[in-house]
Amino acid sequence: MDLPIIISHFSSGSVLVPLGIFIFKRFRIVKDLAPLIVLLIVSLLCDLSSFIIIRYSVNTYPLVNFYLFTQFSVFYYLFFNYLKRAAILKWIFIFFCGFYTVNISFFQGPFQFNSVTNVFASIILMALSLYYLFTLLKELPTATIHRLPILWISFAALGYYGGNFFLFLFSNYLTKSIDGSLAILWVLHNILNVIKNILFAIGLWQAYHNPNSSI
Amino acid sequence: MASLSQPEFFYLVLIGSGGMLLLVVGIATFITLYQKRILQEQERKRLLELEFQQKMIQTQLDTQEKDSIRIAADLHDSLGSLLWGAKLNAAFMGRSFEMEGEVKESYDALVDILDQSIHAVKRIAWELTPEAFHHSGLSQSLATLCARFNGKGLRVEFNEAGESFLWNDNRALSVYRIIQELVSNTIKHSEASRLEVDLFWTPGILFVKVSDNGKGFILTEKRGGVGWWNINHRSKQLKALIEIGDIPMGQGSEISLRIPLQHAK
């Protein structure tokens, strides 16, 4: 088997790590992190379905676009909660949804990778996670910061979207002009995905073991 | 999916591991930074708390001092004066009537009780706050204190050596309070027959020794009392060193104080 394929499987399988913890903890849901569990399940289902439909040479991009939107919403919702549900965040989300709808309906369409909206999603989530980390440094809510699940989720968001920002930004250009670049793109994305899932797993683990540590 | 060429593979590894490294370094930096700030914050809070505590103690001691002065003044001015008024009226009656037998005895007892009451008021007031401490200074006030306790089966001696001077500020009053507390502790608990208060003045440092021949400090002291709270906090404020020791074989106790004089003379 080819290396990109292995990494792709690896990436798809990595979601099983946090999900495994969830199962290991007998499907108990930590209150704040319910959206995360939803995301993990959606991720698993999407990967499984794309695994199936790719055999019938059907375009998987609608699935990818759907998945990325779900992921954005989940991250956004988590930060929204932890940032005390600031009103402006609501408006940004509504605005983004409008933008997304317009893009998927009139510009890039569902059958190709929605790079424009995803670049914006990356910027928004990077900003949110950085802002959240900054508030942590300012407010110093706990002496044992590594026990805070949202800290690991922030790192996941930062790492994942920070890396993907460039990938999304150049994706359309690269895939059109350079041969084989699509493969590199997806390999990098998959690596980021693995890292994200591992960080999720750490966060989830902390959430189960320090039930009082969420702020 | 197309397979990768070698340079492509190389860049992939480079970018992948570079990004990973960046993330790890980022996380580590963040956590380190966070811990440092936490420690700083804790230190700041600790200092604040310490300061607050010091202030509380200071306030408490000040309030004590103020209360003593107020109560003493009240005793003098109200109770003392009223008793004096009673005595004057009694004196008038004594001069107006010829009294005989039991009536006379009762009258004499009344006058005697009034006298004793007046003296008790004066004594209590004086113990609460030594009159004119700021005028007499530490040595003089201590000498008076010792003289007052002298007698009644207890010999209280006051000695001083070295270059003494009129030390009469609030720190001096604190020293006086400590010694007063020690002396009254000894009198109350130690069953001593001799008590000695020694001052030794050196430039910059005053040495105080309070010693007795009672049953020893360890046997006499319940260290939790208000008295000890006072002694401890006052000596802390004075930056004084307090040393408590028993003379071996139950031959009494000895308490030494080493008090820095801030502006000697």
Add this chain to the structure above:
Amino acid sequence: MQNKLKIFIADDHTVVRKGMSRLLKTFKRVVEVQEASNGKELIQLIGKEQPDAVILDVEMPVMGGLDAARYLLEHFPDVKILVLTMHTEDVFISRLMDLGVHGFLSKASGPEEVENALYAIVDKDFYKNNLVDNALHNLKKQPLDPTLEKLSHREVEVLVLICQEHTPGEISARLNISEKTFFNHRSSIIAKTAVRNNIGLYKFALQHGFLA
């Protein structure tokens, strides 16, 4: 010797005032007693008629004994002042003594003491008791101030007799001088020693070793 003394009392406690007033009326030489509840009232009273002596409480509201004494000594130097106080510490006594107050009594004294003190300040200008002695016993002996004019032999005699608590009558009789001459000597001594009254003279004599 005056035998009809008019005494004023100042004290903020009515019971004390009334009691003192009653007691004073049992003294043979006292014929009139008036009361004031504070220094201000006392000064108003004295503005109308002058007593031979006032008995002053130190702790009073409105105008305390100290201020009242200061005022009286300045404006009515002939009125003798007997201070009654709970505060018998040396420092307070010395301070009042330096002010020029004529006598002190602790608020624990018996009626005889009050009577004696009253007569002493009227007859001899000062009342010497243990309060005065205690206040003065720490006094350091000093050499005479060279700027002061030297006392004559006769004046020293007079000074010593005053300090031994003799009345002017007794002193003039003993020295074979008229009372008028005695008072001349006394005012000359007071001028030379720069003190206010006999209690000041007593302090001066002690301080400079005139009394053995």
